[in-house]
Amino acid sequence: MRKLFTLLFVFMLGLGASNNAVFAQNQSQFLAFQDATDTSAASQEAPATTETTTEEKKEEGPKTTFFQMVKKYYIDGGWEFMSLVLITLIFGLAVAIERVITLSLATVNTAKLLEQLEAKIKANDIEGARQICLATSGPTAEVLGEGLRRVDDGIDAVEKAIVSNGSVQTGLLEQGLVWLALFIALAPMLGFLGTVIGMIFAFDTIQASGDIKPDEVAGGIKIALITTVFGLIVAMILQIFYNLITSKVDSLTNKMEDATISMIDMLIDNGYANGKKS
Numbered sequence: 001m002r003k004l005f006t007l008l009f010v011f012m013l014g015l016g017a018s019n020n021a022v023f024a025q026n027q028s029q030f031l032a033f034q035d036a037t038d039t040s041a042a043s044q045e046a047p048a049t050t051e052t053t054t055e056e057k058k059e060e061g062p063k064t065t066f067f068q069m070v071k072k073y074y075i076d077g078g079w080e081f082m083s084l085v086l087i088t089l090i091f092g093l094a095v096a097i098e099r100v101i102t103l104s105l106a107t108v109n110t111a112k113l114l115e116q117l118e119a120k121i122k123a124n125d126i127e128g129a130r131q132i133c134l135a136t137s138g139p140t141a142e143v144l145g146e147g148l149r150r151v152d153d154g155i156d157a158v159e160k161a162i163v164s165n166g167s168v169q170t171g172l173l174e175q176g177l178v179w180l181a182l183f184i185a186l187a188p189m190l191g192f193l194g195t196v197i198g199m200i201f202a203f204d205t206i207q208a209s210g211d212i213k214p215d216e217v218a219g220g221i222k223i224a225l226i227t228t229v230f231g232l233i234v235a236m237i238l239q240i241f242y243n244l245i246t247s248k249v250d251s252l253t254n255k256m257e258d259a260t261i262s263m264i265d266m267l268i269d270n271g272y273a274n275g276k277k278s
Contacts, residue, residue, distance in 0.1 A: 081194035081227045085187055089234040092183035095176050096241035103173065103248045108138040110259050114266075117144065121266050126151050139169035140256045144263050155264065155273050162260045169256065173249045177242070184238045191231020198224030 113136055120129035126148055133145030146165040150157040202221050267273070 084190045085230050088183050088187045092238040095180050099176050099245045106138045110255050140259050187234035188231040191228040194227025195224040
């Protein structure tokens with residue numbers, strides 16, 4: 001910067017403008033003073049900036065991932081009870097995933113199935129309607145097929161067959177929910193058990209030392225709190241799956257009942273109220 005103004009100063013002298021020469025000289029003196037002032041201020045601010053950067057780096061440090069945090073608290077909580085809670089979560093998720101897959105496969109397009117059955121019933125092809133039910137997976141087709149098997153015995157026999165088989169299919173849909181409910185109740189119980197045992201260890205430490213020292217008592221209390229937290233988290237996760245599965249079971253049951261009512265109406269409308277078509 002100083003070289004630039006020196007060249008300008010020489011250029012102004014070359015032009016022979018005395019007034020401009022004086023102005024350039026004053027300007028160069030002012031810039032020299034400003035540069036010196038900036039240099040001094042920069043030298044004073046440099047240590048402060050370095051200290052601030054160092055402090056920021058210290059504050060940032062290595063970032064802890066969620067998995068590392070969970071692993072740390074799992075170890076701190078004690079492997080004995082934390083392993084029991086983890087086993088509860090694994091078995092509960094296994095049951096929940098199996099139920100979700102099974103119920104998804106049991107879902108069927110009820111409206112399309114009823115349209116096919118109605119076409120066969122109108123054509124007086126009950127055996128063809130039964131074959132459609134046998135070829136269709138799911139509890140709804142199973143119940144409808146069982147009802148069609150008793151058409152020749154009258155509409156009352158059809159209704160009884162539907163009710164009996166419907167109860168069986170509903171029980172199959174709800175299969176496994178008892179175990180899932182058990183794991184939901186067991187997870188927080190194991191957590192509370194770890195809490196009680198952790199508190200017992202803490203009081204044993206106090207009794208052995210004869211004095212309350214926070215660093216000695218903190219270990220037992222920490223185990224107590226961590227096991228409770230993990231037990232509650234496992235119970236909440238499994239409870240979400242339980243509500244999802246029960247909602248799916250209710251939906252399938254309602255669709256199954258609606259389909260059976262519609263099929264009975266079809267049979268009555270097409271002359272099968274008293275058994276064989278009249």
